[in-house]
Amino acid sequence: MFDPDEIRGMLISAAQQRMALTYSEVLHALGHRFTRPLMRQLCKVLDAIDEDGRAAGEPGLAVLVVRQSDGLPGQGWFVARSGSHADLPLDWEGTEARRYVEARQGEAFDYWATR
Template identity: 30%
Template sequence: MDPVLEEFLSDPAADVSALHDVARIKAILEQCARDGRAISYSELLLNLGFRFTRPKMRGQGWWTGRADYKGEWTGPQAQAHIRQLQDGIFTYWQGRPV
């Protein structure tokens, strides 16, 4: 097993089945979108009952899978790209006209 995953899943206080609770995760993400606010990995993990530690969350997250953005992962250009994506998501889930 991947050492990072093994460390993550070895949290004795965590209910590992929460990671597979698609309906629960979907509801959390949709509520955040309706509220017009972003949620961090750490906040989502806390909502699922996991303690957040840096070693558990390594790498660049969702940036590595993006095909629609080729710039730096930090800085003004990245922030503008994220704002644009979030604005579209918040508009959709808040039922506002596009």
């Protein structure tokens, strides 16, 4: 349903502009309104984009897609990374989660700023 290349391009552009996008903004840009089922489908594509990027030595891009309410990725983003990132915070909300997310976003911003 979603074109991973289109979403990846959108996220690279956001990284180059040093900005995050909300789930609603991404879905709207793809021609959809926000619904939970569409958000779950989008999250699967975001995870696949990150897997491919990790294999290519790139920082994650899915961290740039956040909830409008608090500017953090959803719980699923944290859960999907729980087995492969030793420094992942124990909670997906709060100060520790925010610091972790901002650091990962900074990695994406810095990486894509020069490309």
